[in-house]
Amino acid sequence: MTVHMEDVYREYKSLLFSLAYRMTGSVTEAEDIIQDTFLALAGTDIQDIHHVKSYLCKAVTNRCLDLLKSARWKREQYVGEWLPEPMLDASETSDPLQSVIAEEAVSYGLLVLLENLPSTLRAVFVLRTALDYEYSEIAAMLEMTEVNCRKKFSLARKKLAEAGDQAIVPQSNRTSSLVEQLMQAISKSDAMSLIGLLTKDAVFVSDGGGKVRAAIHPIFSDERITAFWMGVWPRWASHATMQIRSINGQDGIAVYSEGQLKMIIQITMNEEEDRIARLYMMVNPDKLAHLQKENG
Structure with a gap:
């Protein structure tokens, strides 16, 4: 044949x-x-x-x-x-x-x-x-x-x-709920709510590729991660919007500014504690370029 x-x-x-x-x-x-x-x-x-x-x-x-x-x-x-x-x-x-x-x-x-x-x-x-x-x-x-x-x-x-x-661990209803609560806590700069979503030993990793400001090294602990977001998000709040999108098999957060995708936030959860164990933030524009055509 x-x-x-x-x-x-x-x-x-x-x-x-x-x-x-x-x-x-x-x-x-x-x-x-x-x-x-x-x-x-x-x-x-x-x-x-x-x-x-x-x-x-x-x-x-x-x-x-x-x-x-x-x-x-x-x-x-x-x-x-x-x-x-x-x-x-x-x-x-x-x-x-x-x-x-x-x-x-x-x-x-x-x-x-x-x-x-x-x-x-x-x-x-x-x-x-x-x-x-x-x-x-x-x-x-x-x-x-x-x-x-x-x-x-x-x-x-x-x-x-x-x-x-x-x-x-695959997507679960609890993962979706945590992502929704995370989006609300960050968007409202609600430190108490955010810290309550994280495990004590949570880790935050961001990737800006040297092209966009991001944490150069991982940030450890719920308090330090919360402090990071309380310092960063107010600079975004006036011109950015958040949406929950299905990314890599589970819900994540997409952040848009002036019609362009600027940030992706994803999590992994600790099922025993029912909290967020790892938080990942992608802001490197080169690594978001392939998603721009699907924007909005």
Whole structure:
């Protein structure tokens, strides 16, 4: 049976994007990798490829690993904390192709944790959990033994668990409620309400990329995080509006000013305490650019 490039593209685009996005934490870089992969595929005889899906996943994974090696230095030179690019969910986008891509959302907290994994461990974890590949298939893609593959997956799980299992918890009604209360507390500069939403050891991480003012280092504790927002939000209040949007599989806060998306706020919660454990703020305009077309 003849295989056509257009059919292959339509069938595997969203799956390959999910792989590349989880590996790189960047919508822009993931899209570039997918484009380069299909451009390279156009130069081969696709009829000679027996397992197209595995072939493409291996090609994308290798490109991601190469990118992460070259990106390590850039991220070491990055001004402030590096956070993944947020992504609107399928219900939030009017672009049919992006809707398909966004159907399998990955939590923002998990993306942050994946960023801290060594690249090979990240590849094994993503191929196993997101794409449901068998260990033998992953081992073949990454050119390692199946035993080594199982060890790396186990190590990845251990590191993620140590870093915070709450980041992998799916959206719940309580998460939505916390986001709503967070938006109200920040918008009203209500310090008492805000501090009541946070765990004592809460952590706040912001990413301005050196282009927009943001905290250079993480802020620790409920009191210091509250003090940050009480100092920052009054400068936004006169010209900014907040909306709750569905981002990376759960509700988040989008902040707009003069018709432009300026900030994304996302959380992970501590289910035992029923409070916010991690708070992430993205204000780097380069990492919000891909969302501007879906503005409002």
